[in-house]
Amino acid sequence: MKPHPVKSCHCLKHSSIIVKSTEHIISEHTEQTMEMEAIYENTQDKVGPQTPSQNPTEAQNSRRWFVVITVGLGLICVLLVIALILLYIHQTAERDQLKKKVKEYNKTLTSLKINFSHLTDERDELQINLKSMSERKSELETNFSHLTDERDELQINLKSMSETKSELETNFSHLTDERDELQINLTSMSETKSELETRVKNLNDALMKSISGSFRYFISSEEKSWTDSRRFCRSRGGDLVIINTEEEQKYISSLVNENVWIGLSDAEKERNMKWVDNTPVNKGFWDKGEPNDYSGNENCVEIIHTKPILSNWNDFACSVMKKWICEK
Ligand SMILES: [Ca+2]
Ligand SMILES: [Ca+2]
Ligand SMILES: [Ca+2]
Numbered sequence: 001m002k003p004h005p006v007k008s009c010h011c012l013k014h015s016s017i018i019v020k021s022t023e024h025i026i027s028e029h030t031e032q033t034m035e036m037e038a039i040y041e042n043t044q045d046k047v048g049p050q051t052p053s054q055n056p057t058e059a060q061n062s063r064r065w066f067v068v069i070t071v072g073l074g075l076i077c078v079l080l081v082i083a084l085i086l087l088y089i090h091q092t093a094e095r096d097q098l099k100k101k102v103k104e105y106n107k108t109l110t111s112l113k114i115n116f117s118h119l120t121d122e123r124d125e126l127q128i129n130l131k132s133m134s135e136r137k138s139e140l141e142t143n144f145s146h147l148t149d150e151r152d153e154l155q156i157n158l159k160s161m162s163e164t165k166s167e168l169e170t171n172f173s174h175l176t177d178e179r180d181e182l183q184i185n186l187t188s189m190s191e192t193k194s195e196l197e198t199r200v201k202n203l204n205d206a207l208m209k210s211i212s213g214s215f216r217y218f219i220s221s222e223e224k225s226w227t228d229s230r231r232f233c234r235s236r237g238g239d240l241v242i243i244n245t246e247e248e249q250k251y252i253s254s255l256v257n258e259n260v261w262i263g264l265s266d267a268e269k270e271r272n273m274k275w276v277d278n279t280p281v282n283k284g285f286w287d288k289g290e291p292n293d294y295s296g297n298e299n300c301v302e303i304i305h306t307k308p309i310l311s312n313w314n315d316f317a318c319s320v321m322k323k324w325i326c327e328k
Helices: 005-047 056-210 226-235 246-255
Strands: 217-219 260-265 300-303 313-316 323-327
Touching (some): 217 246, 226 323
16 A cells, blocks of 8 residues: 555645744744834934833833733744644654555565465466477377378278279179079089980880890899899899809999899898809908898898999898899
């Protein structure tokens, strides 16, 4: 707070007026005194040395005036002192008030300094934060740039993959068409194969029928038990095939593409294999481990077409349906 200059000036102005008034009174009194002295001197000059015959009334009046003036001057001095004391008291109070205000100003100033220090610290902290945020911003901008580059690269890759996908889809479509075409061809070829197999079978049957009166070997196209197979061959003037030599074994093996019955069995006596003409087996072409009479129920012999041509015989259950070969 600033001191109150108007009030102070006002007080000083009053004091100055009082002093001036006092000076004026003193000045008037002095002039009056000087005038009286002059009158007194003139009187002395005119009258000469005072004599007892001087007018006592005038002397008494002069003394009375002197006393009055003196008393007035004394009163004025007393008033002046009182005014000075009051002025002193007033100024002292003002000074104390000003001191108090100065103290408050100092306190306020100290508080402002502290606040300023805090604000400075906060400003420094904010500057540090601003710097950190600027660095963070730069970092984020860099990351954003990298991400943008990666996004562009990914977009390029995506475009390339889309093109590849389209190309693959086109190829897939072509392959699908080719597959469908191949399936159609396969179906057609399967039908052709079935038709050709049927024709071959028919031709084989027709051939066998045409030579049934003088055939050497007959391979059936149907399946029967060993006994029924043999009955079929005998009904046509022959019997189930008898393999007498290795050459005949090779030839018969080359004719078949399925398992077939041959004219060999031990049905009459176990482990006494005999051909259908009751001749014993001179040389067998047995599969490994055969004949084994598995489960005690294998008395008729078959050729297994998947086995080697010189070791493909196997004894088997006679009731099983198989194709057969007749010999005449
Ligand atoms: Ca033979
Ligand atoms: Ca047997
Ligand atoms: Ca067997």
